[in-house]
Amino acid sequence: MLTGRKLALTLAFTTLIALAFGVSCTGFFPPNTLTALSIQPPSPQIQVGTANAQTLQAWGTYQDNSRAQITKGVSWTTSDSTVLLIDPGSGLATGVGSGGTATVTAAAQGLSTTAQATVFLGNITGFQVCMGTFGATTSCSSGSTPLTWPVDALNGLTTGTFIAQGTANGTLLDFTTASTWTVESTISSSISCSNSTVSPETCTVAQNTTAGTYTITVLYGAGSSTSSATVNVVVTN
Numbered sequence: 001m002l003t004g005r006k007l008a009l010t011l012a013f014t015t016l017i018a019l020a021f022g023v024s025c026t027g028f029f030p031p032n033t034l035t036a037l038s039i040q041p042p043s044p045q046i047q048v049g050t051a052n053a054q055t056l057q058a059w060g061t062y063q064d065n066s067r068a069q070i071t072k073g074v075s076w077t078t079s080d081s082t083v084l085l086i087d088p089g090s091g092l093a094t095g096v097g098s099g100g101t102a103t104v105t106a107a108a109q110g111l112s113t114t115a116q117a118t119v120f121l122g123n124i125t126g127f128q129v130c131m132g133t134f135g136a137t138t139s140c141s142s143g144s145t146p147l148t149w150p151v152d153a154l155n156g157l158t159t160g161t162f163i164a165q166g167t168a169n170g171t172l173l174d175f176t177t178a179s180t181w182t183v184e185s186t187i188s189s190s191i192s193c194s195n196s197t198v199s200p201e202t203c204t205v206a207q208n209t210t211a212g213t214y215t216i217t218v219l220y221g222a223g224s225s226t227s228s229a230t231v232n233v234v235v236t237n
Contacts (some may be wrong), residue, residue: 036061037070038107039106039115046084048095048121056091056115059104070108079103081120095119099178101197119223120178127166127175127227129218134163134174134198144202144232146215153209154237161200164218166227175227176201179220187214191233209235 040057060075061067078093079087084102085094093104099120106113129147130140141147151158164179165172181193183200190209193216194202203216216231 032066033063034060034070034109034111035059035063037106037108037111038114039104042115044093044115044117046093046095046117046119047125047222047225048097048099048119050094051095052122053092056104056106058091058108058113060108073108075107077105077107078117079105084117092119099175100204101177109220117155118178118222120175120225121168121173122221122225124166124168124175124220124225124227124234127164127220127229129162129164129229129231131160131162133161134165134176137163137165141229141231146232148232148234149203150178150234150236151205151207151209152209152237153207153235156207158205160205160235162201162203162218162231163200164220164229166220174199175220179218182217184215184217187212191216203233205233205235208237213235 038059040059044054044056046052046054054074058070059067060070074091076086076088076091079085080100080102082097083100084104085096086092086104089105102117102119104115104117128141131138131147131149132138139147149160164175166175176199177197181203182197183191183193187209190206190212192204197204212235214233214235216233218229220227
């Protein structure tokens with residue numbers, strides 16, 4: 001049985017050991033600091049409508065190079081609420097309107113990251129690509145027949161303006177900015193499309209591009225709801 005001075009010494013020794021152990025743990029196991037954020041999926045494709053809403057995820061990379069999903073303390077925002085709505089706490093993203101693109105931002109622990117979300121309508125009919133601007137087209141693709149764009153590449157840079165359009169619920173809509181415009185890889189150094197967020201789409205053909213017929217593919221939507229049309233660029237010089 002401990003009495004008097006022995007008890008006091010024992011308690012003091014126990015306290016010192018506990019403090020030393022605590023300092024030791026803190027020294028050997030520093031906080032695992034969050035160093036970077038990412039959004040999954042990195043390029044969300046979201047169909048319009050509440051039934052098609054998706055919950056986006058924030059993932060963190062830590063000081064020890066480990067990765068884990070962050071489920072608490074994440075703040076979500078959207079750059080365009082006419083295209084995409086997002087719950088600020090849960091990351092539930094809902095496509096609205098007629099589609100388009102919006103930048104999603106996730107922020108946590110003083111860090112932030114962004115992802116470009118594409119919002120699209122399902123059940124599109126009569127999807128086509130046309131020269132000109134929406135409501136003022138000069139020629140269009142039709143079904144599986146591509147739009148033909150004749151270009152004389154001898155005398156300088158040639159620029160063309162195009163729109164992608166289709167019908168949803170009986171209304172003709174402009175899908176240009178929500179579409180992806182891709183030039184075949186064999187000629188992509190001489191022919192390019194801007195893929196901008198402004199309609200109409202601008203494509204260019206460089207001077208002295210090798211004569212031939214080249215394809216620009218226009219895609220709207222995702223998965224089984226993807227619509228496509230093509231432009232045949234017929235280059236002469």
